[in-house]
Amino acid sequence: xxxxxxxxxxxxxxxxxxxxxxxxxxxxxxxxxxxxxxxxxxxxxxxxxxxxxxxxxxxxxxxxxxxxxxxxxxxxxxxxxxxxxxxxxxxxxxxxxxxxxxxxxxxxxxxxxxxxxxxxxxxxxxxxxxxxxxxxxxxxxxxxxxxxxxxxxxxxxxxxxxxxxxxxxxxxxxxxxxxxxxxxxxxxxxxxxxxxxxxxxxxxxxxxxxxxxxxxxxxxxxxxxxxxxxxxxxxxxxxxxxxxxxxxxxxxxxxxxxxxxxxxxxxxxxxxxxxxxxxxxxxxxxxxxxxxxxxxxxxxxxxxxxxxxxxxxxxxxxxxxxxxx
Ligand code: ADP
Ligand code: MG
Numbered sequence: 001x002x003x004x005x006x007x008x009x010x011x012x013x014x015x016x017x018x019x020x021x022x023x024x025x026x027x028x029x030x031x032x033x034x035x036x037x038x039x040x041x042x043x044x045x046x047x048x049x050x051x052x053x054x055x056x057x058x059x060x061x062x063x064x065x066x067x068x069x070x071x072x073x074x075x076x077x078x079x080x081x082x083x084x085x086x087x088x089x090x091x092x093x094x095x096x097x098x099x100x101x102x103x104x105x106x107x108x109x110x111x112x113x114x115x116x117x118x119x120x121x122x123x124x125x126x127x128x129x130x131x132x133x134x135x136x137x138x139x140x141x142x143x144x145x146x147x148x149x150x151x152x153x154x155x156x157x158x159x160x161x162x163x164x165x166x167x168x169x170x171x172x173x174x175x176x177x178x179x180x181x182x183x184x185x186x187x188x189x190x191x192x193x194x195x196x197x198x199x200x201x202x203x204x205x206x207x208x209x210x211x212x213x214x215x216x217x218x219x220x221x222x223x224x225x226x227x228x229x230x231x232x233x234x235x236x237x238x239x240x241x242x243x244x245x246x247x248x249x250x251x252x253x254x255x256x257x258x259x260x261x262x263x264x265x266x267x268x269x270x271x272x273x274x275x276x277x278x279x280x281x282x283x284x285x286x287x288x289x290x291x292x293x294x295x296x297x298x299x300x301x302x303x304x305x306x307x308x309x310x311x312x313x314x315x316x317x318x319x320x321x322x323x324x325x
Contacts (some may be wrong), residue, residue: 050257050281051270058279058316067101068186071322072193072224073248076211079226082196083216083253085112086288087314088194090307091214093297094315096151100189104146105154107177107206108196109161114153118295121157129159131180132205133166139184147296152188160202167201173261174201178209190318199233207237212248214318217254219265220285225271250277251322253313254284280314282307 041057049055075084084110092102106113106128111121122128132138144153167173181191193206207213213234217223224291231247238245250273256262269275283306291301298307 010133016043026070042296043262044156049279050255050266051252051279052267053270053279056279058261058313058320061098061100061316061319063190064253067189070101070103070185070188070191070223072181072185072191072210073212073214073318074193074203074206075196075214075216076195076203076206076230077215077217078197078203078230080139082218082223083251083282084197085116085124085194087214087216087251087253087282087311088113088192089291090297090299090311091202091314091318092151092190094308094311095190095318096148097299097312098315099318100150100319101187102148102151103143103154103184103188103191104151105177105181105191105193105206106156106158107202109156109158109164109198111155111157111160112159112292113194114155116292117153117297119153119155121155123157124157127159128154128156129163132160132163132172132176133170136196139180143184145208146221147309148225148301153259158264167205174204174208178242181209192249203323204233204237204241207245209239210242211244212246212322214248214251216251216253217269219269219281221267223269235272246325247276251280251282252277255281256284278314279311280317280319282310282314 016188030080039058046055075088077084088104092104096102104113104117111119114121114124124139126142128142131139131142138152143155144155146153167176170176172179177193185191193210195203195206215227215230217227234245234247248267252266252269255266266281285305285307287298287305287307291298294301297311298305302308
């Protein structure tokens, strides 16, 4: 089997791979070499993956001898319930399993990321709110260890909702999160920021702190509603506040391969965004809501489940994309 090495340069929407729609609604992609990202190995036999592109396998990431500086990724979509928090926890845990040091930042006043890792948000002395608003509080003061080796958490609770208002009066208000994270970036390989479902000042802070944006999209009708506004916001932030900012990838979540509907939505997303869409797709399974109750990632709660495997695949794909930049 040959290994194709091709740069991961996502074509603009208009250059998305040519495709034919079959009468039954299934989608056949006319394969193009550029559809194969760097270090990805085409899989023989079963040619097309769930995104309708040639199926690929990402290599086992090499162990790292040293840590940092971290690549900062904002998990962002102003729509709620699309899998931002679930993906933050489980991608983080899967990256930590590869030996990467991971920091998760809960930037949603709902505190779902913290709860999903077994933290009681009402019992926190200090949170991201204190980190953003108080000069003498450092990331180390707020940091918690999680049950996953190598993965730490900056937790939040409802206090953070006040920051949205209070930050408005700060000098360089959009850069506040980046400034407070900078001292710990060398200790980590990846920082994942779980954004709240809005494009307000907290999310602008996340995008200003980030090197890349991961956009989770639920495979439902209206999945793309609001994405144009999100992309405009990202573009403005790149121009005005953070020239480093890139779109890391769009992640299809809650996919149900048994329904024509799910397959069609995914095909539309790939039509619109081409290679920006991760090859890894997260299927819908009740195991994810269960993990929230359990307060641990799926990689620990149901280590050999399809959901755990999917987030491990995503971790490999994210590392492969980062290595190709
Ligand atoms: P967001 O952070 O974007 O609001 P969440 O990650 O909290 O979204 O997910 C919303 C709900 O959907 C949660 O109850 C979560 O457990 C559930 N969920 C997330 N991903 C999946 C999935 N792949 N399959 C089934 N349920 C999921
Ligand atoms: Mg959330």
